[in-house]
Amino acid sequence: MAQAQEQDDLAVVIGLEVHVQLETDTKIFCGCSTDPSEEPNTQTCPVCLGLPGALPVLNESAVEAAVKVGKALDASIPEETRFHRKNYYYPDLPKNFQITQYDDPICQDGELEFSVEGTRRAVGIRRAHLEEDPGSLKHQGGSIDTAEYTLVDYNRAGVPLLEIVTKPDFRGAEEVRAFLAKLEEVLEYLGVFDSTRDGSLRIDANLSVVDDDAVEPDGAVAEEALESANRTEVKNISSHKGAEKALSYEATRQKNAIRRGRAVEQETRHWDESRGITVSMRSKEEEKDYRYFEEADLPPLRVAHWKDEIQIPELPDARRERFQTEYGLNSEAADKLTTTKQVADFYEDVAAAFDPDLAATWVADELLGELNYRDMDVTEIEGRLDEVSRLIELVATDEITAKNARETVLREMLDDGADPDAVVEREGLGKSSxxxxxxxxxxxxxxxxxxxxxxxxxxxxxxxxxxxxxxxxxxxxxxxxxxxxxxxxxxx
Structure with a gap:
């Protein structure tokens, strides 16, 4: 019991910087392709390599995507926003500065609601700003601190990023994981993000440990407590699960240090996923270290009116509620059927042709269950959903039994790419007279x-x-x- 009380005297405060690659055909300031499948250093030009005399031209699609995200987060879009140069040296930043947004970001003061362990939470979004992605480093023969050497690929340099910065509203790693899952869900519904791209969502997390009595009943933490507690920035997090593991480790590391009378250094730490630990990279930079100044080659951006003009699709929470009222589904089925826009769209197509309950059983339970068992995603069979509809039709019209459809036909469709009618004929599964x-x-x-x-x-x-x-x-x-x-x- 004494140990349990000792564990309760410290509280964790976490804020996130989520870097989202926006789904555009070309980079944010040049016409180079964003296709990630090309050979290293083949999708480059003088602009994204930062060669002298090359001038940036802003990608309109990237701005539209940022406005859509702003609408989904209920953020304000100022009348005027502008770009700045963030100066720092790193091998994957070819021009030694990054074009980003500083004190006038395109999205400000938003919020995102999500559920964690059955409880609704709301996290404040401080800002979301457009910037260019650096290149990527390939550490050979080890991790960042043990590699024999490192290769640089500049294909990613200039891919449009939206950096979403939250308020320090998280009080545990499990909340961070739930938030990231919800954020990714919203981004995919908006059609501005592709989670299958390597490195499409990367997380930097700022974590501090404060005295438990510094946390107010509503979860707020006094500014004085945050300022007096040194924070670490944890980088190189690339998944929901990785975020939970990295931040659980870092919270334990800091708490143990404090209880042993050691100071927590303000520093940037690297999450080494293979070893499951964070390692020190460098002392934490402060804002002044980046020497921000306005990007003279890009004029101010005025797109506040786009928030009224640009339409966004029905978002996951609204669609969940509609599925329950319109189709009479329970909350569990509605949750399963709205996890991705592709699944929700497919369900509505099936429900338009067959009984909604039958459609829910086959899409939410049978299809998704078999896909999960195979560690597959619905996008992997997106071109064959008409075959799944045909299988449901065979069941609905009593041409085959549900048992045979589930245990034989569907499994052969997923394992062998077979056509449902061909499986029925080959296996002699037509219903007996x-x-x-x-x-x-x-x-x-x-x-x-x-x-x-x-x-x-x-x-x-x-x-x-x-x-x-x-x-x-x-x-x-x-x-x-x-x-x-x-x-x-x-x-x-």
């Missing part, structure tokens, strides 16, 4: 007198045994519910 089923029922009763006697003696398992015998005789092509009814009628 009424006469065939009746003959199988009579034969099962005649061949299993002990089970018949057990049934009349009131043993419930006997009918299940007889149903199994009939299913075996019909090759699984009979409907178990129909067989059960026919057996009971015959036995009575």
């Amino acid at each position: 009424g006469d065939e089923i009746q003959q199988a029922v009579e034969a099962a009763i005649e061949e299993n007198p002990d089970a018949v006697e057990d049934y009349h003696d009131g043993e419930g398992g006997a009918i299940n045994f007889l149903v199994g015998q009939v299913m075996q005789k019909t090759g699984g092509s009979a409907d178990p519910g129909d067989v059960n009814q026919l057996l009971r009628a015959e036995l009575e």
